Amino acid sequence: MENLTLKDEEFTGIAEIVKANSGIHLTDQKRTLVFNRLRPRLRTLKLDRFSDYLRLIRERPEELALALNLITTNVTKFFREEHHFLFLKEQVLPLVQARGDIWRAWSAGCSSGEEAYSLAITCWEGLDPKVKWRILATDINTHVLTLAQGGVYPHEAVAHLPAAVIRKYFDTDGETVKVKEFLKGNIWFRYLNLIEPHLPLRSSLDVIFCRNVFIYFTRETQRDILERFHRLLKVGGHLFLGHAESIAIDWQRRQGWVHLGQGVYQKVERNVGP
Ligand SMILES: C[S@@+](CC[C@H](N)C(=O)[O-])C[C@H]1O[C@@H](n2cnc3c(N)ncnc32)[C@H](O)[C@@H]1O
Numbered sequence: 001m002e003n004l005t006l007k008d009e010e011f012t013g014i015a016e017i018v019k020a021n022s023g024i025h026l027t028d029q030k031r032t033l034v035f036n037r038l039r040p041r042l043r044t045l046k047l048d049r050f051s052d053y054l055r056l057i058r059e060r061p062e063e064l065a066l067a068l069n070l071i072t073t074n075v076t077k078f079f080r081e082e083h084h085f086l087f088l089k090e091q092v093l094p095l096v097q098a099r100g101d102i103w104r105a106w107s108a109g110c111s112s113g114e115e116a117y118s119l120a121i122t123c124w125e126g127l128d129p130k131v132k133w134r135i136l137a138t139d140i141n142t143h144v145l146t147l148a149q150g151g152v153y154p155h156e157a158v159a160h161l162p163a164a165v166i167r168k169y170f171d172t173d174g175e176t177v178k179v180k181e182f183l184k185g186n187i188w189f190r191y192l193n194l195i196e197p198h199l200p201l202r203s204s205l206d207v208i209f210c211r212n213v214f215i216y217f218t219r220e221t222q223r224d225i226l227e228r229f230h231r232l233l234k235v236g237g238h239l240f241l242g243h244a245e246s247i248a249i250d251w252q253r254r255q256g257w258v259h260l261g262q263g264v265y266q267k268v269e270r271n272v273g274p
Pocket of ligand 1: 021022023024072073074075076077080108109110111112115138139140141144192193194195210211212213216242
């Protein structure tokens, strides 16, 4: 175990299986990350070689799921890229007020839930209580989904929020805060792999947040997922991407997106002309 190394062919094998099962593209620069993230697991299993672990993840789906939990990067934060929540509050929710149907949002790649809870707080603050809304929050990582459902965070996770917001939406217990039950009421946390060609979702979503997820995918994987997002959104619905992510101009035209700025895209009818 002390002399554990990650050989070229072992890294390539792991990268291939990770890409095929999650879309995550592990470039050569991710070698140290893969080594450091998987090493404790090899130690637990008392394995001396990555080739043995590779065999294990090829043979056992539950070990592959665990490996993906270790490989995914789950950094997130309440009200990350706050301007997106302001956009919702100022540009989107006032129009929802006037509608009679249910407003649906999806946090795709929700990690430990901070994004979904930020969306829910935005809705509580910006919508009349009689308006119905639902948030679906999904991730491939089963560990972070459990954290998301629990809704317990260290106090520092909310320290940047106004005191009134903390009081209204969280119970404080020593070093931790817990999301109040009413805030969980409109959110459904589910396992979902974004590279599945047939996403088990009903269409007619109003909003998709998929932020800081595309950076791990190749352009090809991004394009396929964007196609599915386009199908699932209502015309006029919004897609929010992270600050380092964008839709190329030619795809915007071909797929039917308009960039409103700062990673906010609106679905428009696809150009079906010649
Ligand atoms: C960096 S976090 C982003 C969290 C949040 N959206 C934000 O911006 O703060 C990326 C998340 O994408 C998830 N993810 C990666 N590949 C995925 C896939 N194929 N399907 C679903 N979720 C995936 C990871 O597990 C991780 O929780």
